[in-house]
Amino acid sequence: MKKIILALVIAAATMALSGCCHHHRGMHVRDAGDRVKAADWSKMETATVTMTDFAFSPANIVFRQGIPYKLVIENKGTQKHYFTAEGFFRAIATRKLQSNSDGEVKAPYFSAIEVYPGRTLDLYFIPVTKGSYHLVCTIEGHTEMGMKGEISIE
Numbered sequence: 001m002k003k004i005i006l007a008l009v010i011a012a013a014t015m016a017l018s019g020c021c022h023h024h025r026g027m028h029v030r031d032a033g034d035r036v037k038a039a040d041w042s043k044m045e046t047a048t049v050t051m052t053d054f055a056f057s058p059a060n061i062v063f064r065q066g067i068p069y070k071l072v073i074e075n076k077g078t079q080k081h082y083f084t085a086e087g088f089f090r091a092i093a094t095r096k097l098q099s100n101s102d103g104e105v106k107a108p109y110f111s112a113i114e115v116y117p118g119r120t121l122d123l124y125f126i127p128v129t130k131g132s133y134h135l136v137c138t139i140e141g142h143t144e145m146g147m148k149g150e151i152s153i154e
């Protein structure tokens with residue numbers, strides 16, 4: 001009898017854990033499309049983050065909830081860099097990612113944006129979920145050399 005109870009407890013714990021983590025990984029703003037359509041993009045604010053070898057500038061970026069933004073992500077370094085901020089990408093309603101010379105990509109949300117040296121990509125979005133989110137460059141060694149920051153939604 002004790003063995004059966006133990007097995008049930010383990011099964012329940014396993015289900016609880018997998019349920020938790022699966023949900024967490026999949027989380028993003030589900031009504032992003034409606035929020036993007038409803039927003040007044042004529043009131044859009046522009047912010048810029050510059051990537052160099054090896055820093056984000058500014059390293060602390062603050063956005064206000066509900067305002068439409070264009071975030072200009074420019075790489076002034078000599079090598080490619082990543083703008084990786086998974087928590088942040090799940091906290092915003094994404095409209096699109098645009099290259100001024102090549103076109104644009106529409107997607108419910110991103111997990112990382114890679115920018116080649118000397119190039120710029122514009123992220124159009126609306127901050128939805130308040131919080132602080134890690135920003136890193138995931139290329140090997142770059143975070144350790146200083147390519148990290150924090151994005152806040154207030």
Ligand SMILES: [Cu+2]
Nearest residue numbers: 081082137142
């Ligand atoms: Cu980098």
